[in-house]
Amino acid sequence: MIFEIFLTILLVSLIIKATKRPWNFPPGPRGLPLVGYLPFFSSWDPQYPHEAMKKMSEVYGPVVGLFMGPSQTVISVCSHEAVKEALLNDDLNGRPYSAVALARAFGEKLGIMFVTGQFWQEQRRFTMRHLRDLGFGKTSIEDQMMGELGDLIKDIENKSQSDSERIVNFKGIFQVSVINILWAMIAGERFQRTDPKFQQLLTANELIFRSGNVVRGSIPIPAFVLKHFRFVRDFIGLKTELIEPIQKFIQETIEDHQHRNLTEEDADNFIDVYLKEMNKQKAENPSTNFTNKQLISTITDLFSAGAESTSGSIGFAIIHLIRDQQVQKKMQMELDQVCGEFFPTLNHRSSLPYTEAVLMEAQRCSSIAPLTVPHYAVKDTTIQGYTIPKDSVVMLNLDAVFKNPKYWNEPEVFRPERHLNEDGTKVIKNDHFYPFGLGKRLCLGESLARNTYFLFTAALIKKFRFEPVPNGPLPSLAPTNGFTLGYQGFKAVVTLRS
Ligand code: HEM
Ligand SMILES: *[C@@H]1O[C@H](CO)[C@@H](O)[C@H](O)[C@H]1NC(C)=O
Numbered sequence: 001m002i003f004e005i006f007l008t009i010l011l012v013s014l015i016i017k018a019t020k021r022p023w024n025f026p027p028g029p030r031g032l033p034l035v036g037y038l039p040f041f042s043s044w045d046p047q048y049p050h051e052a053m054k055k056m057s058e059v060y061g062p063v064v065g066l067f068m069g070p071s072q073t074v075i076s077v078c079s080h081e082a083v084k085e086a087l088l089n090d091d092l093n094g095r096p097y098s099a100v101a102l103a104r105a106f107g108e109k110l111g112i113m114f115v116t117g118q119f120w121q122e123q124r125r126f127t128m129r130h131l132r133d134l135g136f137g138k139t140s141i142e143d144q145m146m147g148e149l150g151d152l153i154k155d156i157e158n159k160s161q162s163d164s165e166r167i168v169n170f171k172g173i174f175q176v177s178v179i180n181i182l183w184a185m186i187a188g189e190r191f192q193r194t195d196p197k198f199q200q201l202l203t204a205n206e207l208i209f210r211s212g213n214v215v216r217g218s219i220p221i222p223a224f225v226l227k228h229f230r231f232v233r234d235f236i237g238l239k240t241e242l243i244e245p246i247q248k249f250i251q252e253t254i255e256d257h258q259h260r261n262l263t264e265e266d267a268d269n270f271i272d273v274y275l276k277e278m279n280k281q282k283a284e285n286p287s288t289n290f291t292n293k294q295l296i297s298t299i300t301d302l303f304s305a306g307a308e309s310t311s312g313s314i315g316f317a318i319i320h321l322i323r324d325q326q327v328q329k330k331m332q333m334e335l336d337q338v339c340g341e342f343f344p345t346l347n348h349r350s351s352l353p354y355t356e357a358v359l360m361e362a363q364r365c366s367s368i369a370p371l372t373v374p375h376y377a378v379k380d381t382t383i384q385g386y387t388i389p390k391d392s393v394v395m396l397n398l399d400a401v402f403k404n405p406k407y408w409n410e411p412e413v414f415r416p417e418r419h420l421n422e423d424g425t426k427v428i429k430n431d432h433f434y435p436f437g438l439g440k441r442l443c444l445g446e447s448l449a450r451n452t453y454f455l456f457t458a459a460l461i462k463k464f465r466f467e468p469v470p471n472g473p474l475p476s477l478a479p480t481n482g483f484t485l486g487y488q489g490f491k492a493v494v495t496l497r498s
């Protein structure tokens, strides 16, 4: 009896809470008590949350306020002014402590991507500083990149030669190369392309990304609900069983490093640098934030953020270039002219405006992180004058900015020239294009990602001709869903250019 009364009171109070919108809350559709707008959200676009948000903003305006679940406020932001304002507002620099975020870090608030406040600042600063020293975005790792690229090219060449029609399957082909560059900095070692253990980790990582749902996965859900209701875990795309092998592998790698006897100069990778800092801090302060679990979670963040996004960008660029042979030829002409018989290097980059424009345009058309990583209001604040209550999940729609016809003429068309000046000699920066975000949560891997994306795509296009499979479908631009957008596996006829 007491239980029933308790339940009724709980329900009534939840209903009252759900139907009461905060003062000056952004306009938006109403939902039902308890579940809020959650069951209806995907009716706007059954497949892609970022498209659903765009359609809602056509009805309600650029800033939309919703309830997801009994009391969780979710803000969807779709215009450049509002997105930029939100990215630059430090009160919106939080992250939701969602089930997905917690599962990645032993149920604690660890790592870099999903933590906030002082803890985040200290760990992000340390990680950025040392990755920079280890070669992030510097020409010192260009040799490393060229080595990986050489292996990739051999792999593609071999695949092409072993098929009578020169058809190559590009599913999952870029990830090993991209991760190896990062892994050299993190652990000071690399993987063989065919290493089965490594393949498994990459597949697990890809599955985590593909099975996730950005909107649902960002809603903080109490741990007991997740524990007892499998369907809730499936609904938000929580794949704990896939994260565990990645954590285990990272833990083993760290143990290997701990067993080595380090001298000062030996610390030439992130794990060694971090372990050194950890030991130093532990001696001074037993409650330091530099812990073994924190190191595992940081590497998990870097591994997962780095593998999917960069390889996805390269894949989409190649697909755009297969679909547009004119652009591919023009890019090849520029690369031949500027680099002669050599591979493009970072030094060539400023002399390759057309190539640069192609890379930018592919990133604009296929924005792989359309909703950034979800933001969170750490205190009551505002966007475009609307009140954003503390603890709101804030979804910032970069794709809506990159496809807005107000800033981009025929936004759906792939047209590299839009990033160039009249005579095509100079790249023009557009204020409405920021694929790595803005503000203090800016992508931590931006410089590495930019260099990798450039060197790989430019070299592949210089070395090979990519053509559609005769009588086959063109490679699809429709992205696969998930926490980020990926390209679908595709095939192409690949021939060596002489
Ligand atoms: C083309 C490739 C990439 C794109 C388009 C991209 C884009 C982004 C975006 C849009 C964000 C979210 C910004 C925000 O929340 O406001 C982000 C965050 C992040 N990215 Fe990247 N990224 C790429 C590659 C990488 C790589 C290679 C790494 C790792 C080495 C990386 C590590 C991170 C991390 C750790 C964060 C979270 C930062 C934080 O919360 O403080 N990213 N990225
Ligand atoms: C360590 O993390 C806690 C929060 O978990 C934070 O309050 C503290 O300031 C952090 N320490 C340093 C030195 O940043």
Ligand SMILES: *[C@@H]1O[C@H](CO)[C@@H](O)[C@H](O)[C@H]1NC(C)=O
Pocket (backbone or CB within 6 Å): 154, 155, 158, 159, 162
């Ligand atoms: C080339 O491909 C064949 C089969 O497709 C494979 O057996 C061989 O190991 C590959 N060689 C290299 C160098 O990758």
Ligand SMILES: *[C@@H]1O[C@H](CO)[C@@H](O)[C@H](O)[C@H]1NC(C)=O
Pocket (backbone or CB within 6 Å): 259, 260, 261
């Ligand atoms: C590391 O040093 C310890 C003690 O100095 C020694 O017992 C151990 O064998 C060394 N390990 C390696 C891998 O050299």
